[in-house]
Amino acid sequence: MTAVHLGMPSITTGPPAGPAGRPDTPVLLDSYGRIATDLRVSVTDRCNLRCTYCMPAEGLNWLAKSALLDTGELIRLIEIAVLKLGVTELRFTGGEPLLRKDLEEVLAASAALSPRPLLSLTTNGIGLERRAEALAAAGVDRVNVSLDTIQRDRYAELTRRDRLPDVLAGLRAARAAGLAPVKVNAVLMRGVNEDEAVPLLEFCLDGGYELRFIEQMPLDPQHGWDRAEMVSGPEILAALRTKFTLTPHTAERGAAPAERWQVDGGPATVGVIASVSQPFCSACDRTRLTADGQLRSCLFGQDETDLRGPMRAGATDEQLAERWRAAMWAKPAGHGINEVGFAQPARPMSAIGG
Ligand SMILES: Nc1nc2c(ncn2[C@@H]2O[C@H](COP(=O)(O)OP(=O)(O)OP(=O)(O)O)[C@@H](O)[C@H]2O)c(=O)[nH]1
Ligand SMILES: C[S@@+](CC[C@H](N)C(=O)[O-])C[C@H]1O[C@@H](n2cnc3c(N)ncnc32)[C@H](O)[C@@H]1O
Ligand code: SF4
Numbered sequence: 001m002t003a004v005h006l007g008m009p010s011i012t013t014g015p016p017a018g019p020a021g022r023p024d025t026p027v028l029l030d031s032y033g034r035i036a037t038d039l040r041v042s043v044t045d046r047c048n049l050r051c052t053y054c055m056p057a058e059g060l061n062w063l064a065k066s067a068l069l070d071t072g073e074l075i076r077l078i079e080i081a082v083l084k085l086g087v088t089e090l091r092f093t094g095g096e097p098l099l100r101k102d103l104e105e106v107l108a109a110s111a112a113l114s115p116r117p118l119l120s121l122t123t124n125g126i127g128l129e130r131r132a133e134a135l136a137a138a139g140v141d142r143v144n145v146s147l148d149t150i151q152r153d154r155y156a157e158l159t160r161r162d163r164l165p166d167v168l169a170g171l172r173a174a175r176a177a178g179l180a181p182v183k184v185n186a187v188l189m190r191g192v193n194e195d196e197a198v199p200l201l202e203f204c205l206d207g208g209y210e211l212r213f214i215e216q217m218p219l220d221p222q223h224g225w226d227r228a229e230m231v232s233g234p235e236i237l238a239a240l241r242t243k244f245t246l247t248p249h250t251a252e253r254g255a256a257p258a259e260r261w262q263v264d265g266g267p268a269t270v271g272v273i274a275s276v277s278q279p280f281c282s283a284c285d286r287t288r289l290t291a292d293g294q295l296r297s298c299l300f301g302q303d304e305t306d307l308r309g310p311m312r313a314g315a316t317d318e319q320l321a322e323r324w325r326a327a328m329w330a331k332p333a334g335h336g337i338n339e340v341g342f343a344q345p346a347r348p349m350s351a352i353g354g
């Protein structure tokens with residue numbers, strides 16, 4: 001599917017047009033006709049791991065505490081998204097979202113909204129063992145845990161922290177707390193862990209986790225991404241097929257980044273998030289909020305819209321909602337990674353919210 005640009009002349013019926021041809025609708029519509037119903041909220045840019053492909057050993061220049069949205073500000077923007085802008089799903093991410101001590105409070109406030117949004121978390125799993133029950137009680141529906149290797153030495157090298165046992169305990173705790181399905185996200189890297197496609201799937205089949213492999217994208221702070229080094233979706237599928245029979249999953253994919261396959265006839269599945277080799281931007285339903293209150297219409301966008309400044313200056317809910325709608329109308333068609341002249345956004349993945 002290709003995104004079709006909704007220019008002003010093509011809109012002849014329906015709601016009246018707003019600024020720059022935007023129809024006066026309450027939802028987060030963009031000029032290509034997509035509606036964002038999935039808000040990804042980064043609650044911090046900090047992390048307790050240092051995955052080599054994500055941040056340097058010394059960490060990054062973290063946002064100052066005063067720059068971060070506080071609990072009340074976060075909840076207010078979530079309320080605006082759900083109650084005024086038609087957002088139906090919230091994903092909390094980071095950095096490492098479990099580093100936010102007020103996460104359960106934000107989750108509980110989100111779960112109390114009517115209509116209640118779906119709530120999920122993307123985490124590295126450190127500390128999940130201790131918090132899984134509380135997260136479930138606060139209203140989290142499901143979690144995605146990042147795990148790129150099941151070899152302890154390799155994990156310590158790749159993340160620069162010897163924490164694999166904590167992550168495995170976190171996965172078990174999430175499953176026990178009923179946060180289903182528990183998904184596992186893995187990035188394969190050439191010469192690092194590309195030999196783990198099959199072992200990771202065996203591990204997830206054993207544990208009852210839903211595994212997805214992710215193509216590495218140009219979002220590293222070092223700007224060192226190299227297309228030739230990326231382990232692509234087709235390569236990953238070929239590796240899996242040396243051991244498993246994969247058949248396309250019949251469920252409607254919708255806006256999901258992962259293309260899913262049934263493993264050995266099902267019901268277990270494995271997914272591939274091939275953002276680079278098979279972009280899914282034309283069906284995108286995402287809007288993003290950074291931990292310092294900047295709105296991004298696209299993971300790869302060059303522009304951000306400040307919500308924190310106006311909010312702290314006394315803007316009303318409707319004024320903030322209007323800024324949000326206007327920013328989303330200007331959302332780009334796609335990430336442009338495969339186009340000449342592509343430029344990586346200034347913020348790395350960990351500061352945008354992966
Ligand atoms: N290009 C692109 N990639 C994305 C986007 N959102 C997530 N991803 C990629 O998908 C990976 C997994 O994201 P998750 O946080 O698990 O979210 P998800 O796959 O949408 O989650 P589910 O709803 O559980 O399937 C991320 O690490 C990114 O690599 C997006 O909007 N654009
Ligand atoms: C940025 S992290 C944030 C949440 C949490 N710290 C975690 O690791 O799950 C979210 C996801 O982004 C993935 N990621 C980080 N850098 C990436 C890149 N350049 N390309 C693709 N995925 C990336 C990670 O592997 C992880 O699964
Ligand atoms: S991928 Fe997640 S866990 Fe790893 S360094 Fe980045 S933010 Fe931290």
Ligand code: SF4
Nearest residue numbers: 281284298299334335
């Ligand atoms: S790259 Fe941008 S347009 Fe494409 S799926 Fe991600 S957020 Fe949506």
